[in-house]
Amino acid sequence: MYVELLGPFQAGVGETSIVPTAGKPRNLLALFALNPGILVTNLVITEELWAGHPPRRATSAIHAYVMRLRHALASALPCHGRGRPDAKEILQTVPGGYVLRPGECFASDAADFRRLVDLGNRRGEAGDRDEAARLLHAALGLWRGPALADLQPGPVLEREILALEERRRTATERRIALDLELGRHHLVLDELTELTARNRTHEYLHALHMVALQRSGRRTSAIELFERLRRDMEKGLGTEPAAWINQLRLTVLDADANLDNPLPKEIPPVYGDRPAR
The missing domain is CATH 1.25.40.10 (Tetratricopeptide repeat domain)
Known part of the structure; x- marks a missing residue:
């Protein structure tokens, strides 16, 4: 499973996209993809999808969106000897919300960006400016445009996007400073x-x-x-x-x-x- 968040939103398994066309399920998948392995609470989902003013049947609507995402995921997963993996084990229902647990075969450009920036900063602090610059160049090369460029984000995704863009800005400044030092x-x-x-x-x-x-x-x-x-x-x-x-x-x-x-x-x-x- 892969997700690409540093530009237009893409997610899928192999060649099969699992990104919904409808706005709210699309935003919900982006929210899960930005937080793999982390509980996304119903409260957070409600804030994102309805800006804190949910309809009376919001819980049922969230459940329906999750079911739609699981169906898309199940359809994209490859079959093995005992059938397809259970999408419910990947997008899990837990007390208070949901957790995306995509397993080891999961690639995220946002996660790779954060990892490379952290490595680059550590190498810079250790005095290895060439390696630090190389790592930051690699991190910034993952960006394909503004984060989640084709989404209409709600309040939660807006904060996530701002955090990513701020980290991109500081990484750019640091990389330029290193290039000047070199x-x-x-x-x-x-x-x-x-x-x-x-x-x-x-x-x-x-x-x-x-x-x-x-x-x-x-x-x-x-x-x-x-x-x-x-x-x-x-x-x-x-x-x-x-x-x-x-x-x-x-x-x-x-x-x-x-x-x-x-x-x-x-x-x-x-x-x-x-x-x-």
């Missing part, structure tokens, strides 16, 4: 140009872009980028750039500065969190 500034310039254009008040991305520009011999462009950031922050947020990125501006202005070393320590090295002001 001297690959020319390879990330186009990507940073796009990212800073879309995130015009994001200080950390602008810091990465400034370093890449400076290392590419474009000191003037780096300073112009900072000035654009300053204007956008003043106009949009009513605030000035933080002291740490202003210090980076001064370093870029210094013709004798050497930014071939790892990024300034004021820039967070692992998770992409904003530095304290």
Whole structure:
């Protein structure tokens, strides 16, 4: 069984899709697929499917949706000597809700993404920047577009999608920082140009872009980028750039500065969190 969540939603067994066409069963399967082996309670299902305002027969409706998913799963499962595996053992009813237990032959791009990011962060913390960058490149390469791009998510899936997208953002920042530390500034310039254009008040991305520009011999462009950031922050947020990125501006202005070393320590090295002001 496979599920693909990092883009349009896909799930199936072998070549056979088990994704329902109807909205609510489709969202329910996505919710189970995002939480394999974890109890998904009836309360959580109700919040997702009806935004906390269920119809009177919500329990019966949930049961019907689960039965539909089990039927699709049973139809897709291969036959063995004693017949098809029991779909009820894969999508189990437990007190308070349901648990998807797909077994060992289960592939999920979201689970692979989380695993590779965790490995990459650990390798980075251990000082192996090449392997950390390779792992983060592999993790980010699993994305095919926005998470669950073709669903109309309810409140629960919206939170799940935001969490995945946030982890994608921080992994991207960390991977770019590693590429810069490894001297690959020319390879990330186009990507940073796009990212800073879309995130015009994001200080950390602008810091990465400034370093890449400076290392590419474009000191003037780096300073112009900072000035654009300053204007956008003043106009949009009513605030000035933080002291740490202003210090980076001064370093870029210094013709004798050497930014071939790892990024300034004021820039967070692992998770992409904003530095304290």
